[in-house]
Amino acid sequence: DVKVTQSSRYLVKRTGEKVFLECVQDMDHENMFWYRQDPGLGLRLIYFSYDVKMKEKGDIPEGYSVSREKKERFSLILESASTNQTSMYLCASSPIRAGGLNEQFFGPGTRLTVL
Amino acid sequence: ILNVEQSPQSLHVQEGDSTNFTCSFPSSNFYALHWYRWETAKSPEALFVMTLNGDEKKKGRISATLNTKEGYSYLYIKGSQPEDSATYLCAFPNNYGQNFVFGPGTRLSVLP
Numbered sequence: 001d002v003k004v005t006q007s008s009r010y011l012v013k014r015t016g017e018k019v020f021l022e023c024v025q026d027m028d029h030e031n032m033f034w035y036r037q038d039p040g041l042g043l044r045l046i047y048f049s050y051d052v053k054m055k056e057k058g059d060i061p062e063g064y065s066v067s068r069e070k071k072e073r074f075s076l077i078l079e080s081a082s083t084n085q086t087s088m089y090l091c092a093s094s095p096i097r098a099g100g101l102n103e104q105f106f107g108p109g110t111r112l113t114v115l
Numbered sequence: 116i117l118n119v120e121q122s123p124q125s126l127h128v129q130e131g132d133s134t135n136f137t138c139s140f141p142s143s144n145f146y147a148l149h150w151y152r153w154e155t156a157k158s159p160e161a162l163f164v165m166t167l168n169g170d171e172k173k174k175g176r177i178s179a180t181l182n183t184k185e186g187y188s189y190l191y192i193k194g195s196q197p198e199d200s201a202t203y204l205c206a207f208p209n210n211y212g213q214n215f216v217f218g219p220g221t222r223l224s225v226l227p
Contacts, residue, residue: 031213031214040124040219041219042119042219043204045214045215045216048213048214050213059216090158096213100146100147100166101166104161105158106158106159106160107158108157108158109158
């Protein structure tokens with residue numbers, strides 16, 4: 001079974017804290033993604049990475065950074081958490097495949113609450 | 116930012132009803148169109164990848180059609196069951212097809 005795992009299902013942090021969300025995939029996929037999901041807005045791309053140490057901004061990168069030191073691991077970092085970052089965060093991975101055929105595989109999500 | 120729309124936003128049907136919903140996407144620079152099902156407390160799972168105009172895909176009671184010229188895809192569920200309750204997402208690849216723009220989803224509730 002293919003697997004994408006995320007470090008926590010639920011997380012509660014205080015405003016101003018530094019927050020790390022970890023994602024690990026065991027499928028040897030090149031691409032990895034971080035999304036946030038808010039009601040009525042669907043999944044919005046924060047950052048993605050197509051190789052180790054490579055990263056690209058998605059649609060909503062402000063307030064976030066990422067790290068990809070190993071192929072299987074992609075970390076999302078909130079340098080100073082704010083209440084508007086309270087959300088569900090999903091990690092996904094996919095192989096590189098031409099023509100938009102690369103199915104993305106998702107982790108179970110981390111519901112982050114910032115107080 | 117590309118605009119991918121889905122309608123309706125939510126839907127309540129009785130067990131046994133058939134239903135359908137829509138995904139609208141840009142008709143230019145089309146690579147493929149993905150459908151995902153996201154059940155509560157689970158990860159989104161892929162349903163279909165659709166690539167050609169006129170494509171039709173089927174998995175059990177769920178089927179999907181694609182019109183790339185006018186930029187829409189329909190998802191149909193025949194004889195809905197409570198286990199079909201989920202949010203259905205469509206996703207449009209961009210950036211040479213490597214990452215997706217997701218629609219906001221259609222939340223389906225099937226009442227027994």
